[in-house]
Amino acid sequence: MQPFAFARATDADAAIQWAAGASTAQQGAEVRFVAGGTTLIDLMKLDVERPHQVVDINHLPLAEVESTPEGGLKIGALVRNADLAHHPAVQRDYAVLSQALLAGASGQLRNMATTGGNLLQRTRCVYFRDTGMPCNKREPGSGCAAIEGYNRNLAILGTSQHCIATNPSDMNVALTALEATVVIRGAHGERRVPIGEFFLLPGDTPHQETVMMPGDLITHVILPPPRQGARSHYLKLRDRASYEFALASAAVVLAVEGGKVAHARVALGGVGTRPWRSPEAERVLQGRPATPATFAIAAKAALHDARPQSQNGFKIDLAQRCLAHALATAAA
Ligand SMILES: Cc1cc2nc3c(=O)[nH]c(=O)nc-3n(C[C@H](O)[C@H](O)[C@H](O)COP(=O)(O)OP(=O)(O)OC[C@H]3O[C@@H](n4cnc5c(N)ncnc54)[C@H](O)[C@@H]3O)c2cc1C
Ligand code: SF4
Structure with a gap:
């Protein structure tokens, strides 16, 4: 592990200025905020992340879940995954989010892991975590060991010739189906980014995973009001x-009225280079009878553009069955 300076922030603006200032003072200096540390510290031990400065944000007042005036939910970036999963409003109105969080990691990890950290967790591609191997995401231009190597767990949607890694988060898949908004504060103020625009496709810059800029701090995630009569489900x-x-x-997220689908939001995990919203499946579902036959057609549409690698062709069928089953469960 490379030596690093450590600071503890008690004020969000100070943390942001600190991060922006440190990068300017030392050319190329990497600054990282640490929340639960369950991704960052692991990667620092492996020498994959090599920040010069680590800023502890755990004392910032960002650990609350509040109602919004519109009837949605405002989730602080430091709300722990376990607390969010068990929050009564989340269990009642956003079951898919609670289920996704509880399907992730382990009890101890969920007690530490935060909403902001979960959004920004890095891929589990084995070559990304091994500094002895080429990896365009870790070291731009070095190559991608996974394309000719072990790729069973990796993506079949949204890949490029430079990277085929999946976004590993469960929470991010639920937030995508719920059409969440990420609130970011940076050196130039606050901006609100719809989750569909937050994650980037790898293209020829797989090291750029999100729209986050150096010094940016995630402060909240906002959920829109739950849709009347809709039910939701997460299957992993x-x-x-x-x-x-x-x-x-x-x-x-599915609303059925008079036996027909009145509203559908669909996202896939484990198969995409980013949490994978499927407008194709949503279009198929809209207005059709809520039956297993419709769900099977929607699932096929969701995987239509899949491009498997040498070891992960099985994921097409698996993801189709997974989606069809999740839809049937939500509709039941
Ligand atoms: C053994 C193991 C199994 C796991 N299994 C699963 C699983 O099945 N499903 C799943 O979804 N996840 C799983 N995880 C991942 C886990 O969910 C993440 O490690 C966790 O959510 C990260 O949150 P954190 O607060 O610990 O992040 P940290 O490690 O503190 O931070 C992660 C990254 O986010 C940045 N960051 C954190 N907060 C902010 C903020 N507010 N603003 C800007 N930047 C920020 C940090 O700088 C860092 O780059 C697993 C992890 C481990 C170790
Ligand atoms: S798939 Fe992406 S993360 Fe994995 S080795 Fe290739 S470039 Fe690196």
């Missing part, structure tokens, strides 16, 4: 029943 398929990342997962 993996190699073992706990403490394992998704091979395929589906987050769905």
Whole structure:
């Protein structure tokens, strides 16, 4: 692990100025905020993340879940995954989010992991975590060891010739189906980014994973008001029943009126280079009878553009079944 300076922030603006200032004072200096530390510290030990300065943000007042005037929810970036999953308003109105959080990691990790940190967790591609191997995401221009190597767990949607890594988060899939907004504060003020625009496709710059700029701090995530009469569900398929990342997962929000789908939001996990919203599946569902036949057609549409690698062709069928099952459960 490379030596680093450590500071503790008690004020959001000071933390942002600190991060922006440190990068300016020392050319190329990397500054990282640390929240739960369950991603960052791991990667620092592996020498994958090599910040010069670590700023502890745990004392910032960002650990509250509040109602918004519109009837939605404002979630502080430091709300722990366990607290969010068990929050009564989340369990009542956003079940898909609670289920996704509880499907992730382990009890101890969820007690530490935060909303902001979960949004920004890094891929679990084994080559990203191994500094002895080429990886365009870790070291731009070095190559991608996964394309010709071990790629069973990696993406089949949104890949490029430079990176095929999946976004590993469960929470991010639920937030995508719920059409959340990420509130970011930076050196030039606050901006609100719809989750569909927050994550970037790898293209030829896989090291740029989100729209976050150096010194940016996530302060909140905002959920819109729950849709009247809608039900939601998260289904995660993996190699073992706990403490394992998704091979395929589906987050769905579905409203059925008179036996027909009146509203559908669909996102997939474990198969995309970013949490994968499927407008194709949503279009198929809208206005059709809420039946297994419709759900199967929607699932096929969601995977239409899939491009499997040498070891992960099985994910197409798996993700289709996962989505069809999640839709049927939400509709039941
Ligand atoms: C063994 C293991 C199994 C796991 N299994 C799963 C799983 O099945 N599903 C799943 O979804 N996840 C899983 N995880 C990942 C876990 O959910 C994440 O590590 C966790 O959510 C990260 O949150 P954190 O607060 O600890 O982030 P940190 O490690 O503190 O930070 C992560 C990144 O976010 C940045 N950051 C944090 N907060 C902010 C902020 N407010 N503003 C700007 N930048 C910020 C940090 O600088 C860092 O770059 C697993 C992790 C481990 C170690
Ligand atoms: S898939 Fe992406 S993260 Fe994995 S080795 Fe290739 S470039 Fe690196």
